[in-house]
Amino acid sequence: MTEAPSQQQYDFIIVGAGSAGCVLAERLTRSGRHRVLLLEAGGSDRKFWIKLPVGYAVTFARAALNWGDHAAPDVALNGRSIYWPRGRVVGGSSSINAMAYVRGLPHDFDDWARAGAEGWNWTKARDTYQALETHSDGTGDGPVWVQDLSDQMHPFSDRFLQAAQEAGLGTAKDMNAEGAEGLSHYRSTVRGGMRWSSADAFLRPALRRPNLTLLTRAEVQGLDLEGARVVGLQYTRGGQRCTARAGEVILSAGAINSPQLLQLSGIGPADLLREHGIEVRHNLPQVGEGLQDHLAISWQFHAREQTLNAVLGTLSGRLRAGAAYALTRRGPLSVPVNQIGGFVRSGADAQAPNLQLFCNPASYEITPKGKVVMDRQQGYLLSAQPCRPTSRGRIRIRSADPRERPLIEANSLATPEDRGMAVRASRVLQRLAETPALKAVTSGCKTKGFADIEDEALLEAFRARASTVYHPTCTCRMGEGPQDSVVDGRLRVHGLAGLRVVDASAFPNITSGNTNAPTMMLAARAADLILQDSS
Structure with a gap:
C-alpha cells in the first residue's frame, strides 16, 4: 500500500481489487511502461479466516470484509429479502467465496459471441483458461492454482x-x-492448505513493481468527465477527498458496484438519474439492467x-x-x-x-x-x-449519495x-x-x-x-450497441472514451456454473485488449 498525493496522474486507474481487478493490475504493470492505480474500498486480506479454506463460513457474514447487501423483497420468493454477500477486501469476492474453480460449459461462451460479444467464443475462452491455470497434477504453468483435493x-x-x-x-x-x-x-483455488485468491495469484507479484500503487480503504465517489471522455475520478480515503486522473478508467467493482458508480456519475438511464437529481452526462439505458444470478x-x-x-x-x-x-x-x-x-x-x-x-x-x-x-x-x-436462468433483474441507485447501497431487484422466476x-x-x-x-x-x-x-x-x-448462489452478473453486459448493452466486445462503454467495465457485470449471459473462474478469464482477455488499444 502506498500513500498518494491529493492529485495524481496515471495511465490506468482500476476500481476494485477483486477477482478481475487483481488480474488487470498484474497484466497492465508487467511491461513496466504503464503507471497503474488500484483502488480498493476494503482493507487487507491477510486474515486467518480468509486464508483458512473452511473460514468462509465466518467471512460470509463478517461486516469488515463484506458489503453485506440484501436484495429487495422478491415476490417470487415469498417476499423474502435474500442476503447477497460481496467481498469488500483485497481479493474481493475471491477472498470470501467457496473457492470452487469452475470454467463453465463451452456453449456459455459461444452464446456470448452470439449475443454480440465479438471474440468471446469458447475457443478464445479455453485458450485463456489454459494460460491462467496450474493444476495440482503438474500440468500448466499459470498463476491460478487449481487443486484436486x-x-x-x-x-x-x-x-x-x-x-x-x-x-x-x-x-x-x-x-x-x-x-x-x-x-x-470439485476443483478448488486452494494451495498449500490455504485459499489461493486472485490477490494471491496476481496482485502479490505485481505489488513488487514500482509502477503499481494500491490504495485500500479508498471509496470512489464518482467519475470525472470532459465531454464524452472520462478523464479520472474522485475518491475519499482517511477523510480526505482526492482526485486521480488517467488515460483510462477501468471499473472492476463487481456486478452491483460497477453499475452503481456509473449511475452516480451521470451515466445510465436518464429518468433514473433525473429522479435522484443527478446531471445526465451520458444517457445509457442498459446500465444496471439485465441482472442474472443462480x-x-x-x-x-x-x-x-x-x-x-x-x-x-x-x-x-x-x-x-x-x-x-x-x-x-x-x-x-x-x-x-x-x-x-x-x-x-x-x-x-x-x-x-x-x-x-x-x-x-x-x-x-x-x-x-x-x-x-x-x-x-x-x-x-x-x-x-x-444453470442458465432466463429471468433478468436490475441494479438501481436509491439516491445520489455514494454511501447508500443500491437497490437489488433480482426478479426471480x-x-x-x-x-x-x-x-x-x-x-x-x-x-x-x-x-x-x-x-x-x-x-x-x-x-x-x-x-x-x-x-x-x-x-x-x-x-x-431457494436462495442465491452468489453469482450476480450481466448488469453492464457486452453487446452490439447501447440499445441492448453497456460495453462493446472490447469492454469499452458505448459512446464514451477512456472508460471500460471489466468484471462479471460485463457477462452478456450468466455462465452455467460458479462465476469466479470466468471473471478472471474475462479480465485476462480484457487486459490483452486494453494493451493492444494503448500501443
Whole structure:
C-alpha cells in the first residue's frame, strides 16, 4: 500500500481489487511502461479466516470484509429479502467465496459471441483458461492454482459419486474437462492448505513493481468527465477527498458496484438519474439492467454414518481438526465444504447439461443475516441450481449519495422456463436421494415426505427456501450497441472514451456454473485488449 498525493496522474486507474481487478493490475504493470492505480474500498486480506479454506463460513457474514447487501423483497420468493454477500477486501469476492474453480460449459461462451460479444467464443475462452491455470497434477504453468483435493475429502463424499452412477447421472474425472458431464470432485483455488485468491495469484507479484500503487480503504465517489471522455475520478480515503486522473478508467467493482458508480456519475438511464437529481452526462439505458444470478434449492438429510458434522459441528471435533491443520495444513479445515458436484441434465429432453449439483457431506443452516450454523447430528446436503436462468433483474441507485447501497431487484422466476426448471431441479435431487447408495446411510430428510412431493409443492418449496448462489452478473453486459448493452466486445462503454467495465457485470449471459473462474478469464482477455488499444 502506498500513500498518494491529493492529485495524481496515471495511465490506468482500476476500481476494485477483486477477482478481475487483481488480474488487470498484474497484466497492465508487467511491461513496466504503464503507471497503474488500484483502488480498493476494503482493507487487507491477510486474515486467518480468509486464508483458512473452511473460514468462509465466518467471512460470509463478517461486516469488515463484506458489503453485506440484501436484495429487495422478491415476490417470487415469498417476499423474502435474500442476503447477497460481496467481498469488500483485497481479493474481493475471491477472498470470501467457496473457492470452487469452475470454467463453465463451452456453449456459455459461444452464446456470448452470439449475443454480440465479438471474440468471446469458447475457443478464445479455453485458450485463456489454459494460460491462467496450474493444476495440482503438474500440468500448466499459470498463476491460478487449481487443486484436486479428493484425497482429503470426507469419506462420505464417495457416496455421492456412487449415487450419481445409480441415478444415471454419471461421473466425470474433472468437471472442467471439455465435454465432461456428471458428478466429480470439485476443483478448488486452494494451495498449500490455504485459499489461493486472485490477490494471491496476481496482485502479490505485481505489488513488487514500482509502477503499481494500491490504495485500500479508498471509496470512489464518482467519475470525472470532459465531454464524452472520462478523464479520472474522485475518491475519499482517511477523510480526505482526492482526485486521480488517467488515460483510462477501468471499473472492476463487481456486478452491483460497477453499475452503481456509473449511475452516480451521470451515466445510465436518464429518468433514473433525473429522479435522484443527478446531471445526465451520458444517457445509457442498459446500465444496471439485465441482472442474472443462480438460484439453488437445497434439501438436507440425517445420516446414519459419520459426516463432517462430527468434526465441524462440535467443539472437540473442531479442536482436533485445528491441531491437525496447524501441523500439516491438511485435513477437514483445508477442504471447502462443497466437495462433490457437477453438470447434469434435468431429463432426457435436455440438449445439454442444464443443472449444477452441489453435494456436501455436512448439514447446516444459514440465517437471514448470513451466519452459518452447523448441525450437531450427522447429516448431508444435496443442492441443485438451474444453470442458465432466463429471468433478468436490475441494479438501481436509491439516491445520489455514494454511501447508500443500491437497490437489488433480482426478479426471480419471472419466466415459465425458470419456474419449470425450479421443479426439475428438485426432481433430480429426489432421484439422487432415492438411490441405494444414499438410502443405505440416510435416516430421513429434514423435510418430511421429500421423496413424494409433487410438482406444485416442489415449486412452492423453491419459492419458500431457494436462495442465491452468489453469482450476480450481466448488469453492464457486452453487446452490439447501447440499445441492448453497456460495453462493446472490447469492454469499452458505448459512446464514451477512456472508460471500460471489466468484471462479471460485463457477462452478456450468466455462465452455467460458479462465476469466479470466468471473471478472471474475462479480465485476462480484457487486459490483452486494453494493451493492444494503448500501443
